[in-house]
Amino acid sequence: MTQFEKITQVKFKSKSSIIAEQILQLIRTGQYPVGSKLPPERIIAEQMGVSRPSVREAISALQIVGVLETRPGDGTYISKPLISDRLSAEVQTILEQSDSPYEILQARKAIESGVIHQAIKLATEDDIRSIRAAWKQKHEKGLQGDYDAYTKQGKDFHLSIAQATRNNLIVAIMERLLSVTNQPLWRNMRCRYYEQNPKRIEPMMDVHKKIVAAFEERNAEKAIQALEEDLDTVLEQLYNMA
């Protein structure tokens, strides 16, 4: 009997994360307008029927993601879209000491453009088929709202390019650079972005299509240009949420 319950219990949702989602929802619906002040923590706690510590954890989580900004003694504000400027000093230092998304993307831009250049030179017909398959897989599946699945397939796509170099070192490095997108910080940023601009998914797919085409034409310039476009879109997700 116990083992059945265990199966359903796969995902544990902390109360604070539920509260965070609710707050996000209220921001999306415009009930908490951008730039305005959030109700005091005590009031939110009362309204949602939870304790203040839970609300605090939710708020600090959203603060790290860049949605909220707190000013001690004043209140908590809904951040303006440009997150990079809005990240509070304390959050900034945590990100700097770990891995800032911007730095990782910049590294990807530099490294992957070199990789794609090499890949185009060395790719066999089979490699190109795999790359095309990785792209098609993404294209076919119904991905409505499933941003995680969408991102995973994006990862596979970029990885298949790296594999065309037939160089273990390059593949290993790219794997590490790509793996970061699973982290909660990135996932939250993605969700927020896509929910606000659902129409932005198609252009990204077009960009990947462009890369596939560039491989088939063996046109490195074109591929690199498309790649940079691709990564710039991700950057936009992170820093320019409108």
Place this chain on the structure above:
Amino acid sequence: MTQFEKITQVKFKSKSSIIAEQILQLIRTGQYPVGSKLPPERIIAEQMGVSRPSVREAISALQIVGVLETRPGDGTYISKPLISDRLSAEVQTILEQSDSPYEILQARKAIESGVIHQAIKLATEDDIRSIRAAWKQKHEKGLQGDYDAYTKQGKDFHLSIAQATRNNLIVAIMERLLSVTNQPLWRNMRCRYYEQNPKRIEPMMDVHKKIVAAFEERNAEKAIQALEEDLDTVLEQLYNMA
């Protein structure tokens, strides 16, 4: 009077963010090994002389960034090392296991060409001065027969280029890729090569000079071309051995 204090008070550091930084530090120094369990929240709070809520906020912050992972009833685990650390560590092991210098050089060619492209875009005048200095240093010293010193300066040169990107990840990766030249296999190859073809040193210096010039002209194409020439020379070293 108050307005003066207000200026200095621009940065506000919450206690939880300080704790987060401390925990990050302990992870970096290896005091909290990767994959292991963090001490219980209560213990950390006691050790650091703060309350448990503060520790909890710090932990949940690091959880969002992806450094920690908590399992209710069990403990908090260091999920993965930071991307930059993990990358350089993994690249290191691959380099150690790899018996194919060709693979390493191929990776360098792919990666470094992207890096140099970015570096030329972002380099300040100071950066270019450092690059030139790294090159000159090599040129001036009497290097007759001292191939190790010669190689070290070559490493410094390439590293100074990576540093112009101001990206820790890129620098970390390049450091690892460059460090391989210290290994006995490579050193032996170098010595035998130079002893057999002493006249080959000058052309390599010319190549580096070309890269410096390309930086000063902000000409990425030229720099990448010179870089490939540089690495091809090393390749030649390796294959003209038999």
Place this chain on the structure above:
DNA sequence: CTGTATTACTGGTCAGACCAAAACAGAGGC
């Protein structure tokens, strides 16, 4: 009307307590 001092409000921190889930250890059955 203006400038200042007070006051109410808000986020930040703390202490202590309870709950539920996971891990652990020891008693029991095979």
Place this chain on the structure above:
DNA sequence: GCCTCTGTTTTGGTCTGACCAGTAATACAG
């Protein structure tokens, strides 16, 4: 002896209520 079951301990998750420190609005004096 090995496995299983159970009770205890440990651990994270949550709650209450309180105090502090900074902010901002307000009341008051000039």
